[in-house]
Every structure is written in structure tokens, then in C-alpha cells.
Amino acid sequence: MSALRALLLTVVLLLAVVLQVSVFSGLSYDGVVPNLALLVVVAAALVRGPEFAAVLGFLGGLAIDLAPPTHHVAGRWALALVVVGYLAGRVRQDAGSSAVGAVVTVAACSFVGTSLFALSGMLLHDPAIPVGQALKVIPVAVLYDVLVTPFVLPLVMRLFRRLQPHQVAF
């Protein structure tokens, strides 16, 4: 991967994180905003496969963990998005081709990602999230992610296709 590609990927990830905290905060539903970094990771998984997406998920998660205004133990979103990237990459043969498949993948990934984050918080007491609270937030998060998928996913997937290094067709 060339330096330019790496730079562009970093910019995309950071942009997703910044947009999600500073632009979508005005459009939040009960404080829940679309998880754009997760959508970028899912798009990467559908285009490039599990290994690439897991690495991107780690970096994207780390960006969420460290960007202000977070106040939780670093590595928790990284863990969640690594799993998300890997899982989404594994189902890409079925989901990558159809729009419905992609939307279902986003919904599943959003559920898995947010739940993993909440679970790690419960284990670490960081803070001890009440289960009821998690159950209230997760469905809204999934719904919001699905809602913005048609606007974000095709765009990011196209970007990843263009960024893909040229290679022999497989």
C-alpha cells in the first residue's frame, strides 16, 4: 500500500470520527448518532475482505477511543470494530453484491459493535452501564446506522474500489 493510500485512509477515518461527534451531535436522537467509523469499516469489509477491514477497524476504533471528547478506556472501540470488520468481511460474498444484503450486514455489525462496546464497559466498570440503558441505546443505534447507510455506504465503497491496488482478477 502506497503512502498516499495510507494517508487517504487515515483522513477518511478521522473525518468519519469528527463528523460523528461534531456535526451529527446536532442531529442526534436521544444522544445517539450514526456510527460513521463503523460504516467505513463495513464498507471496507465488503470491498476488500476481512483482513483489511479488521486492520481498518482497529485503527478506526482507536481513533474513536482517542478523539475528544471520549472518557473511556482506550481500546474498547478498537476491539469492537476489529470484530465487526472481520465478521463483515466473512459474509461479503453474500452481502457485497446486493443492496439488501449490505443493509442487513450494517444492521448486524452495528448491533455486534455497540453490544461489544457496552459489554466491555460492563466488564471493566468503565462506567458500569446499566443493562436497561444499553438495551435502550443499542436498537436506536442500529436503526440510525441503517438509516444513513444508503447515503454513506455506496460512497465509501466506491472510494475503496478506487483505492484498491490494481491486481489480476480473481
Next chain:
Amino acid sequence: MRPTSPGRRPSRAVLALLLLASFTLITLDARGGDDSPLEPVRSAMGDVLGPVENATAATVRPFAAIPGFFRTTGGLRRDVARLEAENSQLKGELAGVSVDRNRAAELDGLLATSKSTGYALVPARVVAMGPAQSFSRTVTIDAGTRAGIRPDMTVLNNDGLVGRVVRADRSTATVLLLVDQDSVVGGRLGSSMEVGLLRGRGTVGGDEQLDLDLVDPSATVNRDDVLVTWGSKKGAPYVAGVPIGRVTAVASTPRQQSVQAVISPYVDFTSLDLVGVVVDRNAKSDRTVIRAGSMEGSR
């Protein structure tokens, strides 16, 4: 990185490695506390992304007002009805003002104290809000160490107490809101001067509520009592006398050794914008510091 071809099983090694890396990070950061090895990375990220968040928020701020332009007559009618209802309610409250006067006088006194101590405020705007998916209630404000802001400073707005600064980068700072689960504030009731500890519930949306545990089990708490900050040593993290909210419910169980009350905060945490950070009177700042004492000519 090579993309996985459809026929080949993806390598588990990459996944294992990344999971291990995540666990390592979590362990390092959780064990490290304030001097965790990730702290430099965190402040570097804050220094880089802070200005970006400031700029983004400044760009979208004009658009945030757009929905207001499209309010229909129906919406305005609803507003009128709501305001009329509010007005009649306020008239009713005014009738019982003699009862409240005592409390008001006490609160006024406390506020006067806070004014006479002359808190200096650095004005700041909220530029980013932590997503609810992260389960912590934090916001970024567009003032950092350059504006004289340090961790453990009190943040308030014109309605009351907002929270405290938990970390400050060069041009931004992170504020832990009162409603976060990690937030504990010492509070004092305006009517009886009783003190207690106020904890956030960490819930999102709707009616925000806080739990107050009074220290004195024999204390009497009444609905609509006003709660102000108790204040900490040297005003860190909380200065004294900032209004927090009012009592909406009281629960006292004989078995428990304390009286509990539910507090409804004055501040609307879903629409935070302009806030003030209480700084030292002689703090150096790159922006105009509002000084209560000097504005009134008392000094």
C-alpha cells in the same frame, strides 16, 4: 495488504493479533489511570482533532438554525398554547411566593456569595458531543490550555452547573457532564443547608435526573428545594454556590442510613451551547475573561 481471494480462508492470525493488540491497549489504559502510556497519544489526538472539531462546528453552526425557519403556523400555535399553560402555571406559583421567598432569599444569598468571591469565567462553546453509543456523557468545548483551562475546573452556563473539565488540550477541553455515571458532585440544599452527594444516572434523552444522597439521615427535604454546589477545597473540581437543580421527589427509607432525593437539573444537557469555565481570577487566557467582581465595579 493483500485482499483475500474468495476461495481462500481468511487468515486468523491477523484477527488474533488485532484482538490481542486491543486487549493490550485496554489493559494498559485501564491500569495506567492518569499516567497511562496512552496519555501522550491521547493529547496528540486532542491537539490535532480539536481544531478540526472547532472548525467543523463553526461551519455547521449556521445550518443548525435552519429547521427553525420551517416552523409552521401549527407549530407556532402549539407554542402559544404551551406558553399560555406555562404562564398560568407560573401565576399559580406566584400565589405561593411567600412560602418560596425564604428559599429564594437563601439562594440569593448564596449566589451573592459566589458573586462576591468573584469567579472569573472563560466563555466557550460546545463543539462536539460524545455519542450515546459510548455510554459516557461528555462534550468538547472550544477552549483549551491556551485559554487558561486546566483539568478539574467547574463548567457552568446561565442556567446552572454543567460539569467539570476532565482533560484539557491546547485548543479544546473535554467536559464530563453532571449526568454522567462517573460524575459525583457535593450539593447543598438551599432551604435547610443540608449537604449530600449528587450522582449522575448516565441515562440519555428525555427527562434527565440525578440522585442525591443526603449525609444527615434526619434531614428533611421538600419538593422544589433548590440544590447548589457545596464546593470543594480551593474550588477544584467544583466551586461553591452554583445552582444545580431542584428536588422533584424524595424517598426516605428507615432502613437506609440516608435520605435520597431525585434532582431535576436546571441545565438542558441535550442543547448545550455557550458555557463558562470558572478559572482563577488572575488566570492568563487568550480570550476575554468575564470577571464578575470587576464588571460590578467592586474591585
